[in-house]
Amino acid sequence: MSSFSLWSAAAVALTIGLASTAYLWSYRRHRTEVSTGIAGLSKMRWREFARLIVEALRERGFEAESVEESLARGTQAELRLLRAGKPWLLACKLGDADYKVSAATVAELADAVRFNGAAGGLLVTTGRFDSHSERVADGLDLYSGETLWELVEPQLPASTRHEVIAAAQKRSIQTIVAAWAGAIALALIVGFVVPLLSSRAPAEPVPAATHTAAAPATPNDAAPTRAPVNPTAPAPPPAPTSPAAVEPVAPAANTGETVPAATPAATAATPASAASGNPSADRAYVIRTIATLDGVERALWSTPSNLLIYRLTEASKQDVDRICQVLDGYPELRSSRVQLQPPPGSTTRVRFFQCRAY
Known part of the structure; x- marks a missing residue:
């Protein structure tokens, strides 16, 4: 018998390689494209990034005052937008992939929307939002990751989009090549292991242990010999019932001993904290x-x-x-x-x- 199973190795390599290729090219490549594009946006200056967002929102019916007018109110002021004659507030947060917008920041924008009587608010970031941000984002639209890329991609120059797509394809191809290398390595291992497993002889069955049949029990063995009962003899009186068997044990008096007893809790439970840990x-x-x-x-x-x-x-x-x-x-x-x-x-x-x- 051959020491290598070509069919097993080929089956493993093709299964893992094709499945990895389909996943990395059809699904992962788009996510790589998004992350590459967002990384490019995070390198922009805040004013350039804000202008890009405003231009992208124009396609969705928003009109905005100039960035200079917003900055004149303060570096922390939100951009003011108009949609169907109603005011909206826009906040832009720049940062790398590790940058996280806290829930408190989201809540502050939500409070500013209510304080200024705005119809709603938009919070855009090249980072990511805290896990609790969605719970406090009343009346806000949050943009990050894929939603941000869908918003700004049509506004980017064609050359920039092509560079992002090419970079994402290059990274995807490198990952696919690494996946095929891993699939081939695993296939070689399987190709050598399968013949070894199939060449082993089956283990001999273990004979069942011989048990000696037990002799049938005789009536004398089945039950103990009872003394003859005298029908004329009076039945013995029943044993008196001990009071201790039916009555609870009274607490010891003046002995210094502690008698355990089930008592309710002496103090009320402390109310649970409202803190979430974040x-x-x-x-x-x-x-x-x-x-x-x-x-x-x-x-x-x-x-x-x-x-x-x-x-x-x-x-x-x-x-x-x-x-x-x-x-x-x-x-x-x-x-x-x-x-x-x-x-x-x-x-x-x-x-x-x-x-x-x-």
Whole structure:
């Protein structure tokens, strides 16, 4: 018998190679094209990137003010768009593939949309969004990865698109060649192993152990010999039932011993924390919850440990207690400093306080 199975090796190589080629060329190549294009966008300047996004949104019915007009309001200001006569806000975030837009950033844009009375908002990034961003993106359209590439690809010059496609095809071909090399290596191993397995002789069956048949049991063996019963003899009286068998054991008195007993829990269970384990998501939930309190215009985190609250009315002790009740549900945030901005036109000074000490 041959020591190499050509048919087995060919079957393994063709199966793995063709399956890898179909996957890498039909599906993975498009993802490689998207990642290559997004990597090129991340190298643009912010102003160029913002202009490109605005031009792409024109195809979807948006009109925008100039980037210079937006920058005149501040470097952190959102771009203002108009669609069907209604205002929209656009925020552009540049970064590499490892850059992540936090849920707090998404929540701040959502709050800005409500504060400015906009119909909606758009947040575009060359990075990626936090896993909790979708949960706080009320009224926002998020663009990243493939959705961003679908938006801007028609606006790119033909030469740029061709370069991206060529680079993606080159990477895909390199990956396919590596996959075929792995398939051939595995096929060679299978080609040598299969003949070895098939050449082994089957193991001899193990004879069944001979068991000695047990002798039939005699009636004397089946049951013990009983003494003859005297029908005239009175039946013995039943044994008195011990009180200890039917009554619970009374607790020992003045013995110093502890008698175990099932008792309800002495203290109530501590309420579960509302924290999700993600600080950015927790901060987003806090500002959204506080924004719904009476007398609050809006809330935001000016720093990771400073909560800034804009008031519509003067804050009373009950208002402060409600704010602390929200923060108490988040162990990592309950000791944050709270900054209360007085209502417009008020002569009251800015107030700072902490709900819990460090």
